[in-house]
Amino acid sequence: MFENKSELEKKIERCVMRVEKPARYIGGELNAVKKPAEQVSLRVAFGFPDLYEIGMSNLGLQILYKVLNDIPDVQCERVYAPDVDFEAIMREEGIPLYTLETKRAVKEADIFAVSVGYEMLVTNMLNMIVLAGMSVWAAERTEEDPFIIIGGPCTYNPEPMAEFADAFSIGEGEEVWPEIMEKLREWKASGAPKIEFLKSLCGIEGMYVPRFYEFDYNEDGTIREIRKTYDKAPDRIDKRIIQDMDSAPFPTEPVVPFISTVHDRAVVEIFRGCTRGCRFCQAGMIYRPVRERSPEKIREIVEEELRATGYEELSILSLSTGDYSRVEELVTDLMALCRESDVSMSLPSLRLDSFSFKVMDEIQGYKKSGLTFAVEAGSQRLRNVINKDITEEHIYAASRQAFELGWHTIKLYFMAGLPGETDEDLAGIADIARNIMNIYKEVNGKIGRLSIHVSVSNFVPKPHTPFQWFPQDTDEEFSRKHELVKNLIKPMKCVRLSYHDSATSYLEGVLARGDRRMCGTLVEAVRLGCKFDGWREHFDFDKWMQAFRNTGLDPDFYARRAREYDEILPWDLIGTGVDKEFYRSENEKAKRGEITKDCREGCQFCGVNTLFKC
Amino acid sequence: MKFLIKWTKEGDMRYISHLDIMRLFQRAIKRKGIRLKYSEGYSPHPKMSIAQPLSLGYTSRGEYFEFETLEDMDPEEVRQRLDSAMPEGIRMVSCSVLKETKKAAGALITGGDYHVGIRMADPAGYEKLNEAADWFLSQPSVLIQKEQKKSGKIKEIDIREKVRKLEILPRKDYVLMDLKVDTGSQSNLNPEVLLQKLREKMDISGGEMETLIERVEMYAESTEGAEIPLYLLK
Numbered sequence: 021m022f023e024n025k026s027e028l029e030k031k032i033e034r035c036v037m038r039v040e041k042p043a044r045y046i047g048g049e050l051n052a053v054k055k056p057a058e059q060v061s062l063r064v065a066f067g068f069p070d071l072y073e074i075g076m077s078n079l080g081l082q083i084l085y086k087v088l089n090d091i092p093d094v095q096c097e098r099v100y101a102p103d104v105d106f107e108a109i110m111r112e113e114g115i116p117l118y119t120l121e122t123k124r125a126v127k128e129a130d131i132f133a134v135s136v137g138y139e140m141l142v143t144n145m146l147n148m149i150v151l152a153g154m155s156v157w158a159a160e161r162t163e164e165d166p167f168i169i170i171g172g173p174c175t176y177n178p179e180p181m182a183e184f185a186d187a188f189s190i191g192e193g194e195e196v197w198p199e200i201m202e203k204l205r206e207w208k209a210s211g212a213p214k215i216e217f218l219k220s221l222c223g224i225e226g227m228y229v230p231r232f233y234e235f236d237y238n239e240d241g242t243i244r245e246i247r248k249t250y251d252k253a254p255d256r257i258d259k260r261i262i263q264d265m266d267s268a269p270f271p272t273e274p275v276v277p278f279i280s281t282v283h284d285r286a287v288v289e290i291f292r293g294c295t296r297g298c299r300f301c302q303a304g305m306i307y308r309p310v311r312e313r314s315p316e317k318i319r320e321i322v323e324e325e326l327r328a329t330g331y332e333e334l335s336i337l338s339l340s341t342g343d344y345s346r347v348e349e350l351v352t353d354l355m356a357l358c359r360e361s362d363v364s365m366s367l368p369s370l371r372l373d374s375f376s377f378k379v380m381d382e383i384q385g386y387k388k389s390g391l392t393f394a395v396e397a398g399s400q401r402l403r404n405v406i407n408k409d410i411t412e413e414h415i416y417a418a419s420r421q422a423f424e425l426g427w428h429t430i431k432l433y434f435m436a437g438l439p440g441e442t443d444e445d446l447a448g449i450a451d452i453a454r455n456i457m458n459i460y461k462e463v464n465g466k467i468g469r470l471s472i473h474v475s476v477s478n479f480v481p482k483p484h485t486p487f488q489w490f491p492q493d494t495d496e497e498f499s500r501k502h503e504l505v506k507n508l509i510k511p512m513k514c515v516r517l518s519y520h521d522s523a524t525s526y527l528e529g530v531l532a533r534g535d536r537r538m539c540g541t542l543v544e545a546v547r548l549g550c551k552f553d554g555w556r557e558h559f560d561f562d563k564w565m566q567a568f569r570n571t572g573l574d575p576d577f578y579a580r581r582a583r584e585y586d587e588i589l590p591w592d593l594i595g596t597g598v599d600k601e602f603y604r605s606e607n608e609k610a611k612r613g614e615i616t617k618d619c620r621e622g623c624q625f626c627g628v629n630t631l632f633k634c
Numbered sequence: 635m636k637f638l639i640k641w642t643k644e645g646d647m648r649y650i651s652h653l654d655i656m657r658l659f660q661r662a663i664k665r666k667g668i669r670l671k672y673s674e675g676y677s678p679h680p681k682m683s684i685a686q687p688l689s690l691g692y693t694s695r696g697e698y699f700e701f702e703t704l705e706d707m708d709p710e711e712v713r714q715r716l717d718s719a720m721p722e723g724i725r726m727v728s729c730s731v732l733k734e735t736k737k738a739a740g741a742l743i744t745g746g747d748y749h750v751g752i753r754m755a756d757p758a759g760y761e762k763l764n765e766a767a768d769w770f771l772s773q774p775s776v777l778i779q780k781e782q783k784k785s786g787k788i789k790e791i792d793i794r795e796k797v798r799k800l801e802i803l804p805r806k807d808y809v810l811m812d813l814k815v816d817t818g819s820q821s822n823l824n825p826e827v828l829l830q831k832l833r834e835k836m837d838i839s840g841g842e843m844e845t846l847i848e849r850v851e852m853y854a855e856s857t858e859g860a861e862i863p864l865y866l867l868k
Contacts, residue, residue, distance in 0.1 A: 021751035021846050022808055037691050042649035050658070050721050276661065278654040330661030330719075362664070 029123050031115050039106045043279045044072035047120030050276040051328065053089040053096070054121045061093040062204055065119045065129040065166070068100050069136060069144035070554070075100040076275070077283035079337060080172070081135055084193050086271040094201055097121035097129070098275075101144045102151070104552070110151060117152040126152040127165060130204060133189075135172035139531035140524070140554040142174070142181060146546045149184070156543055158186050158231065163214055169200070175228075176259075176306050177483040177591040180534035180542060182230035186218055190226045190594055191259030192292075194268055199224045222253045226260035229253060233593065235536050241577055243535065243588040258595035259306070263633055265291065265313040272324035276331070285333035285366075286325045288318055290350065294339040295619045297626075299407045299610050300396070300438065302482040303339055305603075306596045308626065309634040310343075315350045322354060326361055334358055335366045342371030351379055369394075372418035381425055390429035390473065391422050397438060398448025404613045405440045407606070412452060419456050423463040429471045430456055436501040436519070437479040437493035439610060446501055449474060450508035453515045460514075472515045476505060478525035482532050483591040484598065486606035489583040492529040498522040523561040527553070529579040535590035538578070541571040599627035635706045636734045639713065640727040640865045643694045647723035652687040659684075659699060662719035668712065671702040685740030685864070686817060686852060689824060694849035696747070698864050700732065700739050728865050739867055742854035745798065746817030748825045751846040753808040759838060760809055766835040767802055767811075770794065770828075778831060793831065796823035817852055 025033070036042035066085060068075030075081060081098070088096035097119035102110060109115070116125040126132050132152065134145050149156045154165050161168075170181055171189040178188045189196050203224065207217040221227040232250035235243055248255070262268040270289070277284070293310035294303065313321075322334060334354070344350060351367065358365045365383050370376040372391070380391075393415050396408045403410065419430060434449050453472050460470045478498050481490045493501070502519045509515050531538070545567035552558035568575050583589070585604055592600070602625065609616060616624050619634075628634065643655075650658070660680060663670055672678040682701035688694050703712075713729035720726065732739060754760055770776060776794040781787070799814035815823040825847050833843065853861045 021749070021805075021810070021848065022753060022844075036649055042690070043651070043654060046646040046649050048646045048721055048723065050661075050719075052721075278650045278658060280654075280657070327665060330663070330665035332661070332664065362669075 026123070028115065028118060028125065031113055032118070032123060035106070035109045035113055035115065038109060040103065041072075041279055043277075044100065045102065045106060045120070047098070047123070049278055051273045052098075052121060052275050053085070055089075055095050057122075059093060060095040062091075062095070062131075062201055062208070063129040064088055064094065064096045064131045064133055064201075065099050065126045066096055067126070067132060067134040067145070067148055068098070069134060069141040069148055070101055070552075071103055072100040072277070073279065073281040076277045076281045078135070078137070079271075079287055079289060080193070082271040082274045083269065084133075084135075084197055085275065086273075087194055087197050087269050088201070090269065091198060091201055093205075095121065099126055099132075099148070101148055101552075104558075107147075107151065117148055127154060129166045130208070131169055131200075132166045133169045133171065136170055136174040136181070137172050138174055138554070139180075139528050140559075142531065142542055143546050143550045143553055145170075145181075146184065146542060147551050150546070156184050156546075158183060161186075167214065167217065173303075173306070176302070176594055176596065177532065177534070178228060178230065178594065179235075179536045179590040180531055180538040182536045183539040185230060186214075187221050188228040188230065188257075189260075190228055190257050192261050194262050196224060196226050196260050200227070219250065219252065222250065225254075225258060228257040228593070230536075235590075237537075241574075243590065246588065246593060256595045257593055258597065258631060261311070261632055262292070263311065265289075265311045266317045268313075270321050272321055273328040274325070276329050283335065284331075285335050286322070286329055286331040286363075287335045287337050288321050288325065289313065289337045290318055290341070290344050291338045295343065296340070296409060297407055297606075297616050297619065297624065298396070298409075299405075299486040299606055300435065300479060300482075302485050305484050305598055305626075307339065308596070308598060308628040309632055310620075312345060315346055315353060318350060319353060319357065322357060326363060331363065333364045333366065335368070337368075339369075341367055341369045342373075342376065348375050351375075355379065355382065372414070372422075374421075377421055377425060390431045390471075391418070391427055392431040392433070393418075394433045395452060396433065396435050397441070397445060398434060398450075398452060399445045401613060402438060402441060402445040402448075404615050405610045406438055407610070407615050409615070409618065412455070415452065416455060416459055420459050420463060423460050428469040429473070431473045431475065432456075434474065434476045435479045436476050436505075437498060439487055439490050440613075443501075443504060446504050447508055449476070449505050450512075453509060454512060457512055457514060467514050470514045472512075474505075474509060474515055474517045476502065476517065476519040478520050478522060480525055480529045480532060483589065484594075484596050484603070486603045486610060488533070488589065488603060489585065489587075489607065491582045492526065492579045494580060495522045495526055498525065521556065521559075524553070524556075524559060526575075526579055527561070527564055530575040531578075533578050533590070535578075537573060541567050541573050544571050595631070597626075597628035597631040602626040636700065636702045636732040637707075637709060637712055637729055638698060638700045638732050638739050638864070638867065639716065639729045641697045641699055642725045642727060643688065643692075643697055643723065644725075645693070645723040647721070648691055648693045651690055652684060656682070656684060658721075658724075659701075659716075662716055663701070666715040666719050668707070668715065669704040671704050683738055683740060685738070686743050686746070688849060689826065689847075692847045692849060695727075696849055696851040696864075698739060698852060702734070730865055730867070732867060739854065739864060741819060742867070743818035743852050743864065744816070744820065744855055745853040745861055746815060747850040747852075748811075748813040748815065749848045749850055750811040750813065750825055750829065751805075751808050751848070752811060753844040755842040755844075759836070759842060760804075762836040762838065763809065763832065764802055766832040767800055769835060770797070770832065771800060776831060778827065793823055793827060796821055797828065800828075818854075 167186040169187045170185040175188045203220045218229045232253035234247045236245045238244045291312040293307045397403045481487045548563045670680040685698040709729040713726045717726035775792045777790045796816040801812040803810045856862045
């Protein structure tokens with residue numbers, strides 16, 4: 021009965037029964053890949069710096085898991101951040117961070133890859149490196165330690181993580197990872213020191229090796245110069261993308277978790293990129309150009325995926341479903357397929373036209389969930405400033421139609437702290453809610469079951485957007501704005517208001533536009549106990565401020581300072597294909613309240629077509 | 635058609651909870667193109683159930699799962715299909731067809747066999763264990779206090795009468811406790827409760843005694859009144 025197992029496996033077994041949800045820590049799920057040891061020559065531990073339930077819902081990770089495991093001698097394994105209960109036991113019992121597939125220490129892998137999706141996950145990543153038993157500082161890690169390669173959307177400004185990473189993979193990973201494996205194989209065969217592998221990575225487009233660049237600063241704290249210390253390192257690291265979505269690998273046999281996760285369903289990505297050009301939106305800029313997968317390929321993927329997983333729900337993924345060029349054909353086809361296979365379907369971000377009402381009526385039936393509008397700003401003037409192409413007439417017409425069809429719930433998303441915002445714009449948020457309420461009364465004769473949910477998030481200026489130079493609002497200003505909206509909404513009993521925590525938004529703003537000097541602050545924050553900063557119950561703002569004080573950095577310098585156009589920005593080394601000049605001109609147009617058209621209606625010359633095919 | 639499958643839950647699968655196993659089975663059935671019958675009513679749910687849920691952390695060679703399908707199928711075909719859809723640690727051992735009676739097979743369970751592997755930090759512990767077991771068997775009744783789930787009231791339960799067989803067999807570097815106990819909705823004994831009592835008697839802590847609990851088989855009363863393994867139910 022007592023089987024032969026490694027010491028680490030025995031320890032893990034002894035401990036997992038003492039924690040919440042042991043299934044997070046054992047692997048063995050359907051479609052998980054575990055290759056015979058003798059077949060494996062390269063091992064990649066792929067980390068996601070959040071809980072299992074969040075990480076397992078990440079499509080990017082499932083894609084790269086497939087891409088890497090499709091290479092015969094590569095074993096890619098998963099690692100998630102342990103929850104605080106298991107972490108405490110791991111520390112107490114001396115269990116190092118381990119991979120789910122083979123239950124070996126992460127430290128024994130050749131590469132520890134980490135995907136960082138947003139700023140607040142960096143502390144978890146550092147904590148994972150510590151739990152793996154390594155130094156967080158790339159310069160201090162030994163020849164025996166694995167290389168740490170960081171990817172994910174957060175690497176479009178890699179500098180706050182630059183001293184932790186041996187390399188960054190910028191952009192989409194499907195093509196890059198097999199190239200990295202080639203270089204790794206060559207390097208391992210050569211027996212050369214680790215630095216040679218890093219040099220060889222400079223020969224792969226999209227790979228950024230931060231130790232080959234040095235930053236000098238002016239007295240005012242801005243960057244004076246970025247110098248290369250290795251002549252073959254590229255002057256600018258351009259992101260990688262998949263140009264043809266139909267031939268791109270897709271995980272039609274994804275790992276199916278035992279426990280329920282955040283997105284516990286089959287998912288198919290229908291396109292990447294967005295043509296709308298909202299000026300606040302980083303995703304809309306960095307994922308350019310739009311690349312669609314054909315309806316035929318999508319159907320093929322869905323069929324295979326449902327067969328391989330047995331999921332009871334399908335979701336389609338993109339930045340804006342309604343913008344897919346053959347959306348009606350696709351949705352009609354997928355709905356029929358789902359009906360045949362007893363699978364329910366969820367369709368996020370449809371445009372609310374007559375077709376989508378027909379579709380929603382069919383898929384939601386009598387269980388009608390809410391309709392969602394991302395209005396973003398309370399007035400047409402401000403929506404022009406941010407280039408958000410939605411009008412109140414459209415919202416009201418769609419709401420009326422929804423109410424006539426039996427909907428009772430509307431969700432409205434707004435932002436506070438946008439450039440050029442006035443209190444009138446904020447008052448407009450309440451006006452829109454009131455107008456929708458009145459439409460409901462007209463349709464139904466009374467307020468009855470109406471529920472309007474107004475969500476106000478705090479605007480965080482992000483790198484690689486037209487607002488990257490903009491100073492973020494202060495906490496006090498955010499709070500004042502929340503109060504203002506709250507008081508205007510209060511008389512309407514059917515309207516519920518929620519807003520984001522200002523301290524979290526501020527810190528997100530600080531980290532988003534940080535530079536390399538911030539690495540020390542992040543390490544200090546982890547030392548003080550910061551982790552799971554995206555989780556309200558764990559976030560400790562005072563500790564963060566302590567970390568900034570202890571390391572002599574002023575967070576306001578990063579979040580609340582207006583930058584000049586000619587300032588060297590920490591992320592200038594990273595190329596998205598979009599010209600800095602385009603961002604500048606978009607920012608100027610924003611100040612004048614001028615809109616820029618959707619680029620499907622004609623090229624707006626952002627520059628991305630000089631690197632990639634639009 | 636109503637099927638009863640005997641299955642195993644071994645290795646790391648012992649950390650997968652009852653609800654998660656239900657979801658796993660439902661998805662496996664879907665993947666393998668078997669169409670489940672659904673209950674009627676406002677929110678229909680598939681007709682499937684797992685008999686006598688196993689405690690988290692136990693392994694089993696004798697789990698049972700029953701479900702109803704829309705179409706008639708060959709039971710061996712059903713077993714093979716589902717077996718090929720399972721992760722490592724879960725095997726479909728046999729599949730039989732049940733009469734579509736009202737009562738679930740799980741509700742007929744009366745007894746169960748368990749193997750408990752016990753490894754002592756101190757070899758002297760084995761002697762203490764034997765003494766504790768002898769003591770237990772020699773008692774007319776052994777009462778324990780149990781808190782009622784719903785009311786929270788403390789109830790006294792005789793666990794002696796629930797133990798039908800308790801043998802301790804030496805193995806290479808551990809001992810195997812062979813148990814037959816009441817199992818099911820009428821009368822049930824979780825082996826851990828018995829172990830707890832024995833530990834108390836031996837006056838040793840959990841840390842000095844490593845245990846692995848495995849369910850081996852479950853029994854039900856046949857129409858003739860004899861207790862038969864569940865897979866023999868008709």
